[in-house]
Amino acid sequence: MADLTNFRRAFAGKKVLITGGLGFIGSNLARRLVALGGRVTIVDALIPEYGGNRRNLAGLRGRVRVHRADVRDWPRLPALVRGQDFLFNLAGQTSHMDSMSDPQTDLDINGRAQLAILEACRVHNPAIRIVFASTRQIYGKPDYLPVDERHPLRPVDVNGINKIAGEAFHLLYSRVHGIRATALRLTNTIGPRMRVKDARQTFVGVWIRRLVEGQPFEVWGGEQLRDFTYVDDAVDAFLLAASRREAEGRVFNLGGPPPVTLRRLAEMLVEINGSGVFLMREFPADRKTIDIGDYYADDRLIGRKLGWKPRTSLRAALTRTLAYYRKELRFYL
Ligand SMILES: NC(=O)c1ccc[n+]([C@@H]2O[C@H](COP(=O)([O-])OP(=O)(O)OC[C@H]3O[C@@H](n4cnc5c(N)ncnc54)[C@H](O)[C@@H]3O)[C@@H](O)[C@H]2O)c1
Numbered sequence: 213m214a215d216l217t218n219f220r221r222a223f224a225g226k227k228v229l230i231t232g233g234l235g236f237i238g239s240n241l242a243r244r245l246v247a248l249g250g251r252v253t254i255v256d257a258l259i260p261e262y263g264g265n266r267r268n269l270a271g272l273r274g275r276v277r278v279h280r281a282d283v284r285d286w287p288r289l290p291a292l293v294r295g296q297d298f299l300f301n302l303a304g305q306t307s308h309m310d311s312m313s314d315p316q317t318d319l320d321i322n323g324r325a326q327l328a329i330l331e332a333c334r335v336h337n338p339a340i341r342i343v344f345a346s347t348r349q350i351y352g353k354p355d356y357l358p359v360d361e362r363h364p365l366r367p368v369d370v371n372g373i374n375k376i377a378g379e380a381f382h383l384l385y386s387r388v389h390g391i392r393a394t395a396l397r398l399t400n401t402i403g404p405r406m407r408v409k410d411a412r413q414t415f416v417g418v419w420i421r422r423l424v425e426g427q428p429f430e431v432w433g434g435e436q437l438r439d440f441t442y443v444d445d446a447v448d449a450f451l452l453a454a455s456r457r458e459a460e461g462r463v464f465n466l467g468g469p470p471p472v473t474l475r476r477l478a479e480m481l482v483e484i485n486g487s488g489v490f491l492m493r494e495f496p497a498d499r500k501t502i503d504i505g506d507y508y509a510d511d512r513l514i515g516r517k518l519g520w521k522p523r524t525s526l527r528a529a530l531t532r533t534l535a536y537y538r539k540e541l542r543f544y545l
Pocket residue numbers: 231232233234235236237238255256257258259262263264265281282283284301302303304305306321325345346347348397398399400401402407413414
């Protein structure tokens with residue numbers, strides 16, 4: 213399992229580039245890598261509608277190099293990837309709704325820019341080791357549960373299509389050009405530093421904001437089953453994927469503790485918070501068409517191959533996340 217000594221050996225003194233490193237998952241990864249002795253560089257465009265936030269790196273001043281740059285700005289990429297040992301490629305447009313209202317931007321970031329990053333690596337740093345953040349969204353509405361990596365890819369939105377392209381480019385470059393890459397298909401990830409301002413990144417974010425503010429929040433539908441990965445467990449998976457040979461050229465699902473309905477999730481949040489009210493609502497029509505219903509991952513493959521498993525219970529994940537925003541909310545609004 214995610215063994216600290218092995219991670220130290222793998223990353224201490226190593227040059228690590230994180231695209232999207234001011235965002236939710238990228239910043240948690242950056243913090244862990246700094247603690248392991250990694251020499252971390254971040255590329256992030258800090259696009260206001262996305263999850264990037266300078267507060268996410270609080271306390272790391274001088275220990276991480278940050279380039280405010282856009283991965284769509286191709287000419288900048290060679291200088292950024294050159295000399296790096298690892299690339300954790302997390303920069304992405306993540307809103308499903310935005311991908312429907314502005315599909316070209318989603319394509320530019322999640323498709324074209326990914327190809328440009330890989331081209332920069334092929335030409336300027338073919339020995340780099342890459343882990344790409346893919347998503348469960350690419351499966352669409354599940355034919356069966358839990359969803360394993362062989363499930364058909366039939367996304368319900370433009371974001372899912374473009375993330376398939378991003379993932380496929382990584383695997384192609386791995387197969388054809390020998391650029392060692394792994395893709396992790398993340399499910400709903402939660403934890404400190406997620407976007408809580410609105411529901412753009414995840415509905416759980418806005419629920420937490422409303423709870424901390426003492427306001428009621430809305431649960432749409434409510435009976436959908438979902439699984440949630442705590443961000444520290446997701447970070448373990450990124451580090452394992454980057455440091456293990458067996459992961460090269462492969463795709464793995466990440467899952468979490470046993471799935472719960474959204475209604476149960478809302479109840480747990482209120483219990484942990486000690487107070488709070490939520491309102492059950494019908495799914496709004498525009499969301500309903502891109503909703504995937506029940507989803508939870510079969511993550512046994514990464515368990516078998518790399519020894520990963522989610523270590524954090526849902527209750528612990530929610531407790532830690534709420535505790536963080538009780539203190540930090542004002543930096544995230
Ligand atoms: N959070 C989840 O539940 C989840 C689930 C599945 C997949 N993922 C994937 O994980 C990755 C990280 O997600 P997150 O939740 O941390 O999101 P996030 O929005 O917090 O982080 C993404 C970061 O990428 C940056 N970014 C976006 N476009 C950019 C561009 N053109 N150039 C440079 N930087 C850019 C943003 O500013 C942001 O800081 C994404 O690729 C996402 O698709 C996340």
